[in-house]
Amino acid sequence: GEDVEQSLFLSVREGDSSVINCTYTDSSSTYLYWYKQEPGAGLQLLTYIFSNMDMKQDQRLTVLLNKKDKHLSLRIADTQTGDSAIYFCAVKRGGYNKLIFGAGTRLAVHP
């Protein structure tokens, strides 16, 4: 089955860029998502990328997809304290209607 892996923790200084990485195993994945979970809240979709794209940019967020290496990354420019949260990578396999989530990366932003 599909396996999605993320590092569990990332610490950055306020104003720096954050890069959160994700690897997956199924090359037939069609949509790949980044969700954000703030303390005490559910998950909210940050952005997504379709598998035929290499890059997607949305304001401070840049998503890079390397299909050959099955690697997805989320870059947050000018990281702020409000970006502190858990970030989940999720993938949707072609022909299936379920999402497979990674374990989540906890981003801590310090002054």
Place this chain on the structure above:
Amino acid sequence: DADVTQTPRNRITKTGKRIMLECSQTKGHDRMYWYRQDPGLGLRLIYYSFDVKDINKGEISDGYSVSRQAQAKFSLSLESAIPNQTALYFCATSDLRGSGRTDEQFFGPGTRLTVL
């Protein structure tokens, strides 16, 4: 505002008790999901339903059951709760056609369940 709501938000119960968690949505979505979240494991799918007459098991359905009472309501039951079912439970909804096929999932705020 259109929303996904979950009740209760917190629940403490004892081993062997039957527990029901409820989810309601005003988004008009046809698809609904139940997940559990455990530290270091991310979200794992328990059950999902693509319409009122459709119920499917997820990856960890043992010990759980669900009921889709209406398009807007999807409840999760623990028939006989055990301590390793202590977790954060999330309901989610999606609308494949309305999302342009991205099938974005919208999550409720979660229910924290503790089984003693």
